[in-house]
Amino acid sequence: MSRAFRRPIFLAGLLITLALVAVALLSLVWTPFLPSKMNIVHKLKAPLEYGLLGTDQFGRDILSMLMVGAWNSLSTSILAVLLGAGIGTAVGLLVAMRRGWTELVVMRGCDIIFAVPPILSAMMLAAFIGSGRFTAIIAIAVFMVPVFARLVLSAALQIWTRDYVMAAIGIGRSKARITLVHVLPNISSQIIVQVTIQLGLAILTEAGLSFLGLGMPPPAPTWGRMLADAQTFLGQAPWLALMPGMAIALAVLGLNMLGDGLRDILDPRDNS
Amino acid sequence: MMAILIRRILSLVVTLLVVSLLIFTVMDLLPGDPAAIMLGTSASPETLAALQHQLGLDQPLPVRYLAWLVGVLRGDLGQSYTYGVPVAGLIVERLAVTLPLALMAVVLSVLIAVPLGVQAARRHNGLFDVVAGMFSYVSIAVPAFWGGLLLIILFSTMLGWMPAGGFPGWEAGLLPALKSLVLPAVALALPQAGVLTRVARAAVLDVMNEDFVRTARAKGLSERIAVWRHAVPNALIPVVTMLGLQFTFLIAGAVLVENVFNLPGLGRLAYQALAQRDIIVMQDVVLFFSALVILMNFIVDLAYLAIDPRLRAGAQ
Secondary structure, three states: OOHHHHHHHHHHHHHHHHHHHHHHHHHHHHOOOOOOOOOOOHHOOOOOOOOOOOOOOOEHHHHHHHHHHHHHHHHHHHHHHHHHHHHHHHHHHHHHHHHHHHHHHHHHHHHHHHHOHHHHHHHHHHHHOOOOOOHHHHHHHHHHHHHHHHHHHHHHHHOOOOOOHHHHHHOOOOOHHHHHHHHHHHHHHHHHHHHHHHHHHHHHHHHOOOOOOOOOOOOOOOOOHHHHHHHHHOOOHHHHHOOHHHHHHHHHHHHHHHHHHHHHHHHOOOOO | HEEEHHHHHHHHHHHHHHHHHHHHHHHHHHHOOOHHHHOOOOOOOHHHHHHHHHHHOOHHHHHHHHHHHHHHHHHOEEEEOOOOOEHHHHHHHHHHHHHHHHHHHHHHHHHHHHHHHHHHHHHOOHHHHHHHHHHHHHHHHOHHHHHHHHHHHHHHHHOOOOOOOOOOOHHOOOOHHHHHHHHHHHHHHHHHHHHHHHHHHHHHHHHOOOOOHHHHHHHOOOHHHHHHHHHHHHHHHHHHHHHHHHHHHHHHHHHHHHHHHOOOOHHHHHHHHHHHHHHHHHHHHHHHHOOOHHHHHHHHHHHHHHHOHHHHHHHO
C-alpha cells in the first residue's frame, strides 16, 4: 500500500531531475542569449518585458544565466559527491574488512570531520588557495567522506555476517575478493540512494558557497551568486531573487524525492 | 552510570584535542604564509619578518601548537590582526547574537515539527500526512538564505512589519533586539523543521504499535492521551538525536543567514575575517564552531541517558 502510495514521489523526483539535467546539458549548446552578454539599456527588466525571465543589473538575460547556472551547479555537485562517495566507500569497505582499532580510529575521525561544516572548511581553504570551483568541490567532498564511510561501514558489516560470506571465508577466499564480489554489490543500492540524496545537499551547499562568493568566480553564472546580486536590488527588482532560489529549491526537491523513491524501490526492508 | 559518564567525558576531551590539532595542522599545511596573506603583497620583508615573529611563525609547529593550545585553555585565543583586540572578546561579543538566533531557531523548529509530525502519524496516509510530507520536502529543499530573502521581500519590503536586517544591539532594549532576530530565526528554523517533522512522524509511527501504547489504549485512555502521554515522549528521543546531528547544518545556515540579514554574529565574523585575511580569527572561530558541534553531540549522548530509561538501566 505505502509502496504504491509513494511511487508518485519517485516519478516526480525522476521528472524534475531529468528536466534539470536536460536544461544543464542544453545550456552547453544553446541559451536564448549569451549569459555573459551585458545590455545596460535593458537592465533590471521584469519577466516577459525583455526575455522570458527579465534581465539583471547589467542587462544580462536571467533565463540564460539560470540555464548555465544549472550546469555549473550540477557539475560541481556531481564531482564533489562522486569524490566524497568514492573515498568514503573505499574507507568504509576497508574498515569493515579489517575491523579492530581501525574501526575506532576511522569512526572518531568521521565524527571530527563531520564537526566542521563545509561552509567553514571552504572558508579556511579559500583563505589560502583562493575561492573557486576547486575549493568548493574539495570542501563539499571532504564533508561527504564521513557520510559515506559511516553508511558503507554499517551496511558492509551486516553483509559480513551473512551465510554466503561465511561460506566464501570457509573455502578460503581472500577478504579483498569477498569485499569486491559479495559486499560491494550487495550494498550498492544503498550507496546509490545516498549519492542521490547527498547530491541535493551538495547543490544546497554549492549555492551557499556561491552566495558568499566562495564558489565559481564571475562571470560564470551560479544560482548562489545570482541571489547575492539580487539582494542589492530587492527594493527595485524583487523578482530577481525569485528565480535562482526556485531553481535551487526545485533541484534539491527533485533529487530528494528521487532518492526517497529509489530507497523505496531498491530497499524492500524499509516498507513502513 | 558514573563509569559511562567518565568514559564519555574522556572521549570528548580526546576528540576536542584531535580537532584542535587537525585544524591547526591543516591551516599550517595549506600553501601560503599567514603573515604574508595578512599583510598583502606590498609589505616589506622587515614588516613580514616582524609579523611572523609576533605570530610566532618562526617557531616549529609543535611549539606553536602547544602555545596556541595553552592559550586556548587559558581563554587567550590570540589577538585579532584587523580589530587589534583579543579574539576571545570578539567571539563572546558575537556569540550574543548567534546564540539567541540559534536557540530561537531550534525552539521554533521543534514547536513546528513535533505537533506536525505527531498529527501526521495519527492521520497516517491521510490528507494531513500528505500535506505535512509536502511541507517537509519543500522546507528541506529551500535554502535558508533564500528563505531569508523571501521573508525580507514579504515582511520588510512589501509589508514593512520587520527590519530588513541589521542588529540594534541588546542595549537598545529586549524587544527591538529580538524583533531583528525573528525573520532570521524563521529562515533558519524552516529547513530544520522539515527534517524534524519527518523524524517525529516516523518515531511516533514506530512507537504507536508498541505494547505500552496499546496497553494504554486498552486501559481505556483516549487515543489523544495515549499518543501525547506515551507515544510522544518516546518519539522525542530520535528528535533530540536529530537536533544534535543537524547542529552542523544549523551553524552552516547561521553563517549564511547572518550574512543575508547583516547580523553581527559569529558566522559573519568568520566571513569578515576571511575577507580581511584575519587568519587567527578564522582559525579560532572554526575551532569554536567545531567544538560546539562536538559538545552538542556529547550533550545529546547524555540526554539519551536521561530520556531513555532502558539505556539508564543498562548502564547501571
